[in-house]
Amino acid sequence: MSTDFDVLVVGAGILGAGTAEALAESHHSVVILEQQGIAAATSSRSSKLIHGGLRYLESGQFRLVYECLRERSWLLQNKPDLVRMVPFYIPIYQHSKRPAWVVRLGLSLYSLLSGLSNADSRFRSVPKPQWNCLPGLKQEALKAVFRYYDAQTDDAALTRDVVASAIAHGAQIICPGSLVGAEVTDDDVRVDYVANGKLNTLHTRALVNCSGPWVANTNARCTPPVAIPPIDLVAGTHILLPLSLGDKIYYVEANDGRAIFVMPWQDKTLVGTTERPYFGDPRDVTPTMEEESYLLHTVQQYFSQTRSLRELDICESYSGLRVLPEMEKSPFARSRESIICCDDDKKPRLLAVAGGKLTSYRATARKLTKKLEPTLRARPPTTSNSNPSKTTTSSSERERNL
Numbered sequence: 001m002s003t004d005f006d007v008l009v010v011g012a013g014i015l016g017a018g019t020a021e022a023l024a025e026s027h028h029s030v031v032i033l034e035q036q037g038i039a040a041a042t043s044s045r046s047s048k049l050i051h052g053g054l055r056y057l058e059s060g061q062f063r064l065v066y067e068c069l070r071e072r073s074w075l076l077q078n079k080p081d082l083v084r085m086v087p088f089y090i091p092i093y094q095h096s097k098r099p100a101w102v103v104r105l106g107l108s109l110y111s112l113l114s115g116l117s118n119a120d121s122r123f124r125s126v127p128k129p130q131w132n133c134l135p136g137l138k139q140e141a142l143k144a145v146f147r148y149y150d151a152q153t154d155d156a157a158l159t160r161d162v163v164a165s166a167i168a169h170g171a172q173i174i175c176p177g178s179l180v181g182a183e184v185t186d187d188d189v190r191v192d193y194v195a196n197g198k199l200n201t202l203h204t205r206a207l208v209n210c211s212g213p214w215v216a217n218t219n220a221r222c223t224p225p226v227a228i229p230p231i232d233l234v235a236g237t238h239i240l241l242p243l244s245l246g247d248k249i250y251y252v253e254a255n256d257g258r259a260i261f262v263m264p265w266q267d268k269t270l271v272g273t274t275e276r277p278y279f280g281d282p283r284d285v286t287p288t289m290e291e292e293s294y295l296l297h298t299v300q301q302y303f304s305q306t307r308s309l310r311e312l313d314i315c316e317s318y319s320g321l322r323v324l325p326e327m328e329k330s331p332f333a334r335s336r337e338s339i340i341c342c343d344d345d346k347k348p349r350l351l352a353v354a355g356g357k358l359t360s361y362r363a364t365a366r367k368l369t370k371k372l373e374p375t376l377r378a379r380p381p382t383t384s385n386s387n388p389s390k391t392t393t394s395s396s397e398r399e400r401n402l
Contacts, residue, residue, distance in 0.1 A: 008030075030172070089126070090145065107146060235322075236321075323355045337355065338354070
């Protein structure tokens with residue numbers, strides 16, 4: 001029996017976009033099914049950073065940090081209009097939970113994982129006479145300041161760019177479109193979905209569930225569902241303040257020891273993030289007053305310019321959802337690596353992805369593509385779809401979504 005597409009990717013966040021791009025570049029026919037819009041959820045509500053994750057060294061996630069730093073290097077080289085290096089500053093105070101020697105050790109390991117031959121991987125201790133070049137930063141009880149480099153991006157723009165690349169390589173997108181159900185048959189995967197108010201059906205050789213915080217909901221609509229380990233949704237909130245602290249990113253400690261980023265964003269200052277369990281509908285996640293107060297109070301401890309601000313002065317706040325493995329550890333200590341599950345290790349037709357990071361989207365997409373090789377190897381790859389008119393949005397809708 002012929003199929004309409006080789007692979008259906010559910011979700012147009014950064015991971016779904018990257019997976020569609022990788023498959024399309026390998027000349028497989030791909031369609032993305034997205035219920036809201038490109039980067040409509042977590043992929044537009046991150047910390048806007050392309051980084052290895054310095055703090056993940058504390059929980060021993062060395063492989064993840066190395067992978068992310070390698071991906072950071074590729075993105076800097078290949079997407080310079082979207083990803084750029086920015087100086088990060090870590091102030092160490094007398095009361096800091098991480099003393100200077102611990103931070104120095106972490107930065108040394110971070111540099112080693114980055115590749116010591118790379119000038120951007122080096123860090124240094126900022127001499128005390130130069131501390132006045134950090135305007136507004138609290139000097140009282142300041143013991144040391146370290147500078148290193150990582151990258152910043154517009155997460156939503158990056159996701160749109162990857163979707164556009166996938167489409168340029170032949171992928172198609174149905175947006176808005178909602179999955180009703182998917183069933184593995186002897187011949188293919190039958191997919192029922194709603195688009196433009198109508199129930200439609202397509203047939204595909206495999207389905208990849210990249211629906212982020214909806215991963216469990218999407219999986220429940222598949223027959224048979226994939227075995228996904230227990231997961232938690234963890235909300236992270238950011239606030240945008242109506243002032244600029246310059247072009248530097250600061251990495252400061254909150255009172256509870258959590259690391260908080262204070263960074264330039266659109267001539268204002270973005271502060272984040274928090275971590276709290278979330279149990280509701282992913283569509284309904286919003287910042288709490290307690291989170292906004294926590295972030296504002298943290299930045300006010302370090303920068304005098306912000307001390308006159310009140311919660312009412314916050315320009316904007318947003319919350320995104322992380323998908324983390326369920327365990328008793330704090331969200332900070334849990335693995336950030338993507339969890340890939342499938343219905344059959346030898347010849348998978350249903351795959352589901354939980355977790356993952358913005359920075360490592362390409363690495364995860366490569367792993368998914370490799371998993372699908374036995375399934376897609378059964379016949380030569382194609383560059384066109386058998387029935388594109390049945391499943392694609394209009395050109396005006398596609399341009400609007402991009």
